[in-house]
Each structure stands twice: as C-alpha cells, then as structure tokens.
Amino acid sequence: MLQNSKEKIVIKDLNFFYNDFQALKNIDLKVPAEKITALIGPSGCGKSTFLRTLNRMNDLIDCTKVKGEVLIDGHNIYQKGLDVVELRKQIGMVFQDPNPFPKSIYDNVAYGPKAHGIKNKEVLDQIVEDSLKAAALWDEVKDRLDKSAMDISGGQQQRLCIARALAVNPDILLMDEPTSALDPIATAKIEExxxxxxxDYTIVIVTHSMQQAARVSDYTAFFLLGEVIEHGPTEKIFERPADERTEDYITGRFG
Amino acid sequence: MTDNLKQKLGFGILRLSTWLILFILFIILYDIISKGIGVISWEFLTTAPRSGMTEGGIWPAVIGTVLVTMITALFAVPIGVFAAIYLNEYASQGKLTRTIRMAIRNLAGVPSIVYGLFGLALFVKNLGLGTSVLSAGLTLGLLTLPVTITASEEALKSVPNSYRHGSLALGVSKWHTIRHNVLPNAIPGILTGAILGLSRAAGETAPILFTGAAFFLPRIPDSLGSQFMALPYHLYILSTQHHSIGVVRPIAYGTAFVLIVLVLILNLVAIFIRYRFRKNLSK
Structure with a gap:
C-alpha cells in the first residue's frame, strides 16, 4: 500500500484511556514521510486524541494512560526517559482555533527559536522572514511585524500559527482541524x-470536512469509535472503500 | 404581577442597593474629610507629635506605616505569587491540592487579632525579632498571603490554556512557557490583587498591636528592629485612649484622612498598572 514512500511515523497497537474510557483501540498505522495524511471520522471518534498522542500533548491531561508504541524515525516516543520537550521541537502543531500569543507578529514567530536559545538578531530576523514566507503570510504582514498578532484576521492568525510552528524547524506538522474556525476563502488559502x-514536511491533518480530506491529502485514515476502520491512498478510500462503514460515512449516511 | 413590573422591581432593588452603598461611603468620606482637612498642613505631615500628642504632626506614623507595608510587600508578594504558580501550574489537581486551596481560602477569614497573637508568639518571641518593624511587617504579610495567593491564582487561571499549549507544542519547556507566555499575561491581575491586599494591611491595627506598634515614639524608626508608630494605631489611640479626647479629635480626623489618602494612592497605583498592561497587550 505504501511501497513507494518512506515511513515517518509507525504506530503499533496503540491504546489510549481517559480514566476508564478507552478512546483509542489497537491502532496500527503507518504515516509516510513528506506526504499528507488526513484523519477523518465523526465527532468523538478519537481522531484528535490520536493526533495528540503523536507529540504527547495528551500528557498534559490528568488521568490518561497510553499503551503501545509510536515510532518516529524508528524511535519509540513513549520510551522511558524520553525528553518530551526535545520531541516537540521536532513536531509542529497547529490547533483548531488560531491561538496566536498576545505579542507582536514578529515575536510570535521568534518565540520558539528564542526559547531554544537563538539570540542573534540577524539570525532571528531571517528565521521570521523565512517562516512567514513559507506560511504564505510574509507579503501581507512584512510592513507591520511589530503590530499585535491579535489584530490580524482569523485566517492570517492561523497562517501565523503555522509560521510559528515552522520557525522551530520541525519535520512533522500536526494539524487539528486547522480551518474549522475560518471562512471559505481563508480555508482555501490554508489548503493551498x-x-x-x-x-518539506510530513503532515497529519485532522478534518471533519471530507471534501478537505479529498482535496489536500495523499492518504486517508477513517476513524470510528476509537478504531481505524480503513487506511489507504485518499483516492482509493473515497472511490473504492473496502469497508461498508467507510462508505456509509463518506457518502454521508452518518456522521 | 406582570413580568415587566417584576423586572422593574428587580432592577429597582439592584439600583437601590448600589446607591445605598455609595451613599454610606460618601457619608464616611465626607465626615472624615470635612473634619480632618482643617488640620492638614505641611507641618502636620512632616513633624512628630508634641505635648502629649495634642500638637504637632504625624510624620513618624506615616513613615512607620509605609515601612511596615514595604516589609509586608517584600515578604508576602513573592511568596504568594510563587505559591500560586505552584498550585495552579505544577501541582496535580488532586485532593491534596484542593485541601491546601481550601485551607488558604479559610485563612483569609481568620480574625486579624488572631494573626496578631500568632505574630507575637512566632516572630516576637520564638524567632526573637522583638516588637519591631520586621515582626509587624511579617505578621501583616501572613495576613495578606491568602489574598495574594487567591488573587494570583485567579489571574493565572484567566490566562487561556491555548497560550500554554501553543508554547509547549513548540518544544518549549514548561518553565519557559510559564515565565514568558503565562506570567506576563497574569501580571496585571497579580499586581492588582497584591496591592489591594497591601492596602488592607496598611490599615490594620490588631496585627501590629502586639508586634511592633508603639503608643508614642516621636521619631522615625532607625532600623527594622525598632518599634514604630503607625497611622491606624495612632488613630485608635487618639480616638479612644487619649487623656483629653476632645482636644485631639481634629488630629484624629486628620490622621484618618491621611490614612485614607495613602490607601487610595495604593489603589490608584493598582488601577494605573492594570491600565498600562492592558494598553501594552492590545498594542
């Protein structure tokens, strides 16, 4: 199925619990490098929870438990003694609601690199410019980098959050319904x-818009009640789903 | 009764309550200002009491109150803020933390005279600090700690979690996240709470009664180990303990006036800080 591409993330028999509630059941999934993998499924199916197991953001929630393995470049990120802070430098994350910090546009992008010890002003300037260019925001904000990030539009804020994530030079980008708070025009820009x-990046995107999954992704995984029902090339999932439940969902019979 | 009438009646009661409070406040302020303003002069503010406190000013009491409040601030604000950061950001939110939090809230309700006696036992006697500026400042610090901790915790809670998560997801350490992305946004609330706590401490009498305030000491304290005069205690003496209360009544009102102005200045500082930070944030 994924013969032609290198695997960036390999998930092996992953289970996740909130207290006694099992949110993820025996997940086995391979995420190819430098491709876009979309996670689809109805609300509460565990797709966002799954996304957050990939950079261990679920660690921040009390009373949760993880069983199984998540291998990134062959290393299990749940092994004892692993430095979560180092791990998250490698994996950028974009959240559902744009969450710029109440700082200037420049300081938002420079925040990560600065925290990681880069002090040289010229180096920072370059990172900020490169990241904003990569996030297709540079032309819109280059003249007002010192203005508050709270004053730009929602779509611009979300691209700023992408730039902020790119600035720490990750190789994986996780996106949790990044356009659900945006209008169609801003959504189209983000999808582009x-x-x-x-x-340059391995991207995993959670979306509850099937059209979005079809438009942007190379691979799609369909989640239902904490399980991966089907996973494969997006084209195949949408045109020739193997499982009846997948077909029911993408044809809109439930969800 | 129609809904409209009910609503009018409801709003009427709400409005009346507000006006009643303002009215009482106005009466108190009017009484103090009208009777106290007459004795206010440069001399009153900058000289010591003379002739059995029937003449002269309140300079030592002003300085005493300012000094003690400074000790209180230096002691209570850092500890209170650190404790709040620990409780809100680091401690796991289990039974123990809830119990600690409840205990802190309850401490805010302990009568101030109890703090006074506690300060006498701990600072004055056991730690051997004697009746002094230091003992009194520390005692008032204990009194304001619950207020400072609670206000700081509320301020930290009001910082959206998305600031924390956004920062942590960038591979930034928790400490750096709190220091650079949470605390700056909580500072207006923390400072406002701390200053309001201090302004209450500055007006307290009972906690300093046994721990350092002097009945009559017509000079400013020469060290943190000395006794001192304080405005609230001076006011208490002039109003109830003086041998010729009628004669010193204007001085008592003048003292009350100065105390209120000091507290008002502290509150204005709190408002100013809040305003400045809000402006900076929206820039």
Whole structure:
C-alpha cells in the first residue's frame, strides 16, 4: 500500500484511556514521510486524541494512560526517559482555533527559536522572514511585524500559527482541524499552503470536512469509535472503500 | 404581577442597593474629610507629635506605616505569587491540592487579632525579632498571603490554556512557557490583587498591636528592629485612649484622612498598572 514512500511515523497497537474510557483501540498505522495524511471520522471518534498522542500533548491531561508504541524515525516516543520537550521541537502543531500569543507578529514567530536559545538578531530576523514566507503570510504582514498578532484576521492568525510552528524547524506538522474556525476563502488559502508544505514536511491533518480530506491529502485514515476502520491512498478510500462503514460515512449516511 | 413590573422591581432593588452603598461611603468620606482637612498642613505631615500628642504632626506614623507595608510587600508578594504558580501550574489537581486551596481560602477569614497573637508568639518571641518593624511587617504579610495567593491564582487561571499549549507544542519547556507566555499575561491581575491586599494591611491595627506598634515614639524608626508608630494605631489611640479626647479629635480626623489618602494612592497605583498592561497587550 505504501511501497513507494518512506515511513515517518509507525504506530503499533496503540491504546489510549481517559480514566476508564478507552478512546483509542489497537491502532496500527503507518504515516509516510513528506506526504499528507488526513484523519477523518465523526465527532468523538478519537481522531484528535490520536493526533495528540503523536507529540504527547495528551500528557498534559490528568488521568490518561497510553499503551503501545509510536515510532518516529524508528524511535519509540513513549520510551522511558524520553525528553518530551526535545520531541516537540521536532513536531509542529497547529490547533483548531488560531491561538496566536498576545505579542507582536514578529515575536510570535521568534518565540520558539528564542526559547531554544537563538539570540542573534540577524539570525532571528531571517528565521521570521523565512517562516512567514513559507506560511504564505510574509507579503501581507512584512510592513507591520511589530503590530499585535491579535489584530490580524482569523485566517492570517492561523497562517501565523503555522509560521510559528515552522520557525522551530520541525519535520512533522500536526494539524487539528486547522480551518474549522475560518471562512471559505481563508480555508482555501490554508489548503493551498498545506499542499505546498508537504515538499518539506510530513503532515497529519485532522478534518471533519471530507471534501478537505479529498482535496489536500495523499492518504486517508477513517476513524470510528476509537478504531481505524480503513487506511489507504485518499483516492482509493473515497472511490473504492473496502469497508461498508467507510462508505456509509463518506457518502454521508452518518456522521 | 406582570413580568415587566417584576423586572422593574428587580432592577429597582439592584439600583437601590448600589446607591445605598455609595451613599454610606460618601457619608464616611465626607465626615472624615470635612473634619480632618482643617488640620492638614505641611507641618502636620512632616513633624512628630508634641505635648502629649495634642500638637504637632504625624510624620513618624506615616513613615512607620509605609515601612511596615514595604516589609509586608517584600515578604508576602513573592511568596504568594510563587505559591500560586505552584498550585495552579505544577501541582496535580488532586485532593491534596484542593485541601491546601481550601485551607488558604479559610485563612483569609481568620480574625486579624488572631494573626496578631500568632505574630507575637512566632516572630516576637520564638524567632526573637522583638516588637519591631520586621515582626509587624511579617505578621501583616501572613495576613495578606491568602489574598495574594487567591488573587494570583485567579489571574493565572484567566490566562487561556491555548497560550500554554501553543508554547509547549513548540518544544518549549514548561518553565519557559510559564515565565514568558503565562506570567506576563497574569501580571496585571497579580499586581492588582497584591496591592489591594497591601492596602488592607496598611490599615490594620490588631496585627501590629502586639508586634511592633508603639503608643508614642516621636521619631522615625532607625532600623527594622525598632518599634514604630503607625497611622491606624495612632488613630485608635487618639480616638479612644487619649487623656483629653476632645482636644485631639481634629488630629484624629486628620490622621484618618491621611490614612485614607495613602490607601487610595495604593489603589490608584493598582488601577494605573492594570491600565498600562492592558494598553501594552492590545498594542
């Protein structure tokens, strides 16, 4: 199925619990490098929870438990003694609602690199410019980098959050319904951007818009009640789904 | 009764309550200002009491109150803020943390005279600090700690989690996240709470009664180990303990006036800080 591409993330028999509730059941999934993998499924199916197991953001929630393995470049990120902070430098994340910090546009992008010890002003300037260009935002904000990030539009804020994630130079980008708070025009821009970004990044995107999954992704995984029902090339999932439940979902019979 | 009438009646009661409070506040302020303003002069503010406190000013009491409040601030604000950061950001939100939080809230309700006696036992006697500026400042610090901790925790809670998660997801450490992305946004709330706590401490009498305030000491304290005069205690003496209360009544009102102005200045500082930070944030 994924013969032609290198696997960036390999998930082996992953289970996830909130207290006694099992949110993810025996997930086995391979995420190819420098491709876009979309996670689809009805609300509450575990796709966002799954996304957050990939950079261990679920660690922040009390009373959760993980069983199984997530291998990134062959290393299990749940092994004892692993430095979560180092792990997250490698994996950028974009959230559902744009969450710029109440700082200037420049400081939002420079925040990560600065925290990681880069002090040289010229180096920072270059990172900020490169990241904003990569996030297709540079031309719109280059004249007002010192203005508050809270004053730009929602779509611009989301691209700023993408730039902020790119600035720490990750190789994986996780996106949790990144356009659900945006209007169609802003959504189209972000989708264009996501397609451009796959040249350099392995992207995993959660979306509840099947059209979006069909438009942007190379591979699609369908989640239902904490399980991966089907996973494969997006074209195949949408045109010739193997499982009846997948077909029911993408044809809109439930969800 | 129609809904409209009910609504009018409801709003009427709400409005009346507000006006009643404002009215009482106005009466108090009018009484103090009208009777106290007459004795206010440069001399009153900058000289010590003379002739059995029937003449002269309140300079030592002003300085005493300012010094003690500074000790209180230096002691209570850092500890209170650090404790709040720990409780809100680091401690796991289990039974123990809830119990600690409840205990802190309850401490805010302990009568101030109890703090006074506690300060006497701990700072004055056991730690051997004697009746002094230091003992009194620390005692008032204990009194304001619950207020400072609670206000700081509320301020930290009001910082959206998306700031924390956004930062952590960039591979930024928790400490750096709190220091650079959470605290700056909580500072207006923290400072406002701390200053309001301090302004209450500045007006307290009971906690300093046994821990350092002097009945009559017509000079400013020469060290943190000395006794001192304080405005609230001076006011208490002039109003109830003086041998010729009638004669010193204007001075008592003048003292009350100065105390209120000091507290008002502290509150204005709190408002100013809040305003400045809000402006900076929206820039």
């Amino acid at each position: 951007l996501i397609k451009d970004l796959k040249e």
